């Protein structure tokens with residue numbers, strides 16, 4: 218049995234650089250990876266410095282109370298430490314949350330991060346899939362959600378949305394939260410890409426945690442602080458549920474280096490600001506290049522990646538293949554139903570890399586490169 222093949226059929230994810238390298242018989246360092254949405258400015262230098270000074274920590278078990286990082290997060294978010302659950306990435310936190318809440322059904326808005334479906338399957342929770350794409354247009358299915366959701370259900374919404382790129386303001390989500398709460402429907406907002414937005418009070422639901430006990434908000438450090446290989450994520454919500462999860466979880470899943478790195482990253486305001494300034498400039502450049510080409514449609518985007526649509530599947534597929542042969546990787550939409558192969562997702566990287574990619578794409582679209 219090909220165990221590797223089975224695993225990869227079940228999970229499709231960007232950033233599979235070791236597999237790309239193996240496929241093309243190159244070293245992973247030669248890969249230009251636009252397929253995972255990781256901040257190119259990171260990890261922050263302060264994080265790298267503290268990690269190299271902290272290597273001796275690996276000879277001890279991690280602090281299973283996550284004291285240091287919870288203290289930092291509690292100050293950053295103005296929430297009590299007992300409302301915070303730390304995890305080995307947002308993935309573990311979502312898993313623990315769904316396992317413990319055990320909603321009768323889990324509603325997901327498609328296209329959706331594949332991890333949601335996986336978690337629901339793992340815990341035997343029926344999925345309710347509601348599409349946000351109708352005839353190539355993006356529609357937020359407010360009425361359908363209100364018609365379909367029943368007491369005991371859970372709803373997970375990703376904001377800013379991966380892979381579509383849009384973000385909803387907190388004031389747009391609040392009425393839905395309030396209506397669902399009267400029906401005792403759990404609402405989980407996955408804000409894994411929220412740290413890329415400068416004006417978070419406008420967009421984040423974390424300030425609403427205080428008054429809404431059916432609301433849970435998940436965040437990830439792996440994208441903003443570029444530590445997907447080290448891993449850290451957290452959730453905020455009802456302190457009783459956090460306490461319950463802590464009693465039964467694997468207490469050592471968040472290793473001490475990850476806790477140390479996250480504590481430093483979440484205090485590095487200068488890094489956040491540098492990232493926001495950088496993204497602002499790159500987003501403008503993307504709108505002037507990709508956004509102006511007649512053969513590409515760029516969907517509105519708020520975080521550190523964007524989704525593009527070509528007029529035909531053949532164009533996007535050939536482009537992906539041409540780029541792959543040059544060791545440049547974008548994310549095709551395999552696993553993101555109902556999106557089809559006309560769509561590709563592109564991470565924003567350093568300016569020189571963004572220019573290099575655009576030059577390849579533009580030349581391909583002009584037909585000057587044969588594939």
Ligand SMILES: Cc1ncc(COP(=O)(O)O)c(C=O)c1O
Pocket residue numbers: 305306307308309330332375379407409436437438439440445449450
């Ligand atoms: C929307 C969304 N949520 C959660 C995750 C998982 O993030 P982490 O690396 O923190 O487990 C991802 C990873 O790509 C994601 O796209």
